[in-house]
Amino acid sequence: MIDERPDLSGLxxxxxxxxxxxxxxxxxxxxxxxxxxxxxxxxxxxxxxxxLTVSRLGMIKRTxxxxxxxxxxxxxxxxxxDTQGDDxxxxxxxxxxxxxxxxxxxxxxxxxxxxxxxxxxxxxxxGQELRDLLPLRPNERVIGLLPDGGGQYVVLLSQRGWVRRxxxxxxxxxxxxxxxxxxxxxxxxLVAACWSAGDGDLFLATRDGKAIRFMERQxxxxxxxxxxxxxxxxxxxxxxxxxxxxxxLVGEDGQGTIRLMxxxxxxxxxxxxxxxxxxxxxxxxxxxxxxxDDVFVISRLGKLIRFAAGEIPAKEGVVQGVAGxxxxxxEVVALAVAVGAAQP
Numbered sequence: 001m002i003d004e005r006p007d008l009s010g011l012x013x014x015x016x017x018x019x020x021x022x023x024x025x026x027x028x029x030x031x032x033x034x035x036x037x038x039x040x041x042x043x044x045x046x047x048x049x050x051x052l053t054v055s056r057l058g059m060i061k062r063t064x065x066x067x068x069x070x071x072x073x074x075x076x077x078x079x080x081x082d083t084q085g086d087d088x089x090x091x092x093x094x095x096x097x098x099x100x101x102x103x104x105x106x107x108x109x110x111x112x113x114x115x116x117x118x119x120x121x122x123x124x125x126x127g128q129e130l131r132d133l134l135p136l137r138p139n140e141r142v143i144g145l146l147p148d149g150g151g152q153y154v155v156l157l158s159q160r161g162w163v164r165r166x167x168x169x170x171x172x173x174x175x176x177x178x179x180x181x182x183x184x185x186x187x188x189x190l191v192a193a194c195w196s197a198g199d200g201d202l203f204l205a206t207r208d209g210k211a212i213r214f215m216e217r218q219x220x221x222x223x224x225x226x227x228x229x230x231x232x233x234x235x236x237x238x239x240x241x242x243x244x245x246x247x248x249l250v251g252e253d254g255q256g257t258i259r260l261m262x263x264x265x266x267x268x269x270x271x272x273x274x275x276x277x278x279x280x281x282x283x284x285x286x287x288x289x290x291x292x293d294d295v296f297v298i299s300r301l302g303k304l305i306r307f308a309a310g311e312i313p314a315k316e317g318v319v320q321g322v323a324g325x326x327x328x329x330x331e332v333v334a335l336a337v338a339v340g341a342a343q344p
Contacts, residue, residue, distance in 0.1 A: 044341065048098065050115060051296060051336070053081040053127070053304075054091040054142045061127030062118040065094065065338060068306045070294070073256075074323040077305030079124045080298060088300040092336040093145035102154065102171050103130075104144040106189035107137065108182025112148070112175055123304075135178060144193035148172075151195030155216070157204060157226065157238040162187030163270070164223030165196070165216070186223065187235075192285075196240035201266055202226065203247055205237040205286045210274030211259075213241065213266045225271040237286035246314050248289040250297060251280035252331040255321035256312055258289060263316025279320040285335045294341035299330045308342045 011019075049065040061081050071077070081089055095101050095115050103111040111134045121127060130136060146154065153165040166181050182190050196202070196216055204227045205211040212227045219226070229235055239247055241261050250256040259277050277286075289295065291310040298304045305325045312322060325332060 048096050050097055052093045052145050055083045055087045056090045057087040058130040059127045060130050061121040061125055063121050067123050070306050073307045073311040075305050076326045077303040079302055080304035081302050082126045089298045091142050092298050092334040094336050094338045095147045100148040102146045104193045106141045106143050108180045108190050109178045111177050143190050152198040153196045155194050155196050155238055156190055157192045157235055158187030159189055159191050159234045160187035161227040161229040161235045163226030165219050192238045194238050194240055200240050200242045203239045203241045206233045207236050207283050208233045209278045209280040209283045211277035212274045214270045228273045239286050239288045241288055245288050248287050249278040250284050250335050252282035252284050254325035254327045254332050256324035257319050257321035258312050258314040260314050260316045276318050284332050287337045289337050292340050292342050294338040296336045297325050298334050300333050301330045
């Protein structure tokens with residue numbers, strides 16, 4: 001049984017890689033014989049959509065989306081970005097090869113980066129240094145990649161729950177590279193960002209699995225406290241939602257759920273303490289999702305899995321979730337949603 005394998009730390013790296021490849025094959029064979037999960041969709045035709053992966057120390061790569069085969073949820077995934085040492089992945093995003101993406105950092109600075117400026121890479125590749133393309137500061141960390149033109153506002157969330165909306169026009173072609181849109185004194189560094197239409201709700205989530213939902217229009221121009229965060233907790237994700245939407249929540253342990261907003265009542269005002277959205281010891285991220293979408297999840301060791309969002313049951317109440325990714329001595333660090341990718 002592969003779950004009872006001995007310690008492989010003393011073996012050469014190529015031997016370990018071969019064993020892990022065999023494990024993935026066995027895992028997929030077992031999933032194929034399972035009757036309690038939907039049949040996976042066939043791999044998609046070549047597309048101009050790409051998956052962007054960024055590491056904590058600033059490596060970035062782009063790979064065509066169709067290079068990643070769909071698995072069933074609970075699979076082991078494939079190795080993606082090939083980083084050195086403890087340089088784990090930290091951001092995962094989808095874009096089109098013709099897009100310009102807005103790159104946002106924890107310092108609150110914004111840059112515009114043409115996707116075409118990044119060389120196309122295979123699934124397992126190292127990528128290139130972001131600092132060769134952009135004037136990032138030492139230790140400045142990327143927290144978000146947003147394709148240009150995704151909404152009216154970009155919503156920014158800080159570590160201690162401060163939220164602010166920035167008009168998309170301020171981040172357009174005339175953006176001065178490195179312009180700051182956040183004061184670190186207001187809630188610490190940025191941790192997440194998303195596009196919004198401006199007339200819906202915001203869903204803010206913390207590492208402990210707590211969340212709050214409130215009307216976006218209640219956020220003033222200079223920003224405000226969006227969620228009151230316990231001293232031992234921190235905010236990790238923000239999503240723009242409507243009353244009939246579902247939000248994908250994924251924990252560090254690979255468990256995930258889709259929390260329906262129909263079962264998560266909105267607060268009258270921001271700045272309240274959150275209520276439990278998912279039972280988890282460490283929430284990694286949250287994103288609006290539908291059954292027609294595909295989910296991409298990546299781990300600290302650089303393994304990435306792709307599966308149909310419809311494989312995760314949608315729930316109105318609080319649950320622990322189901323296995324989205326099988327992990328061993330590893331943990332999930334980021335997720336992305338490919339809108340409409342699961343449509344035939």
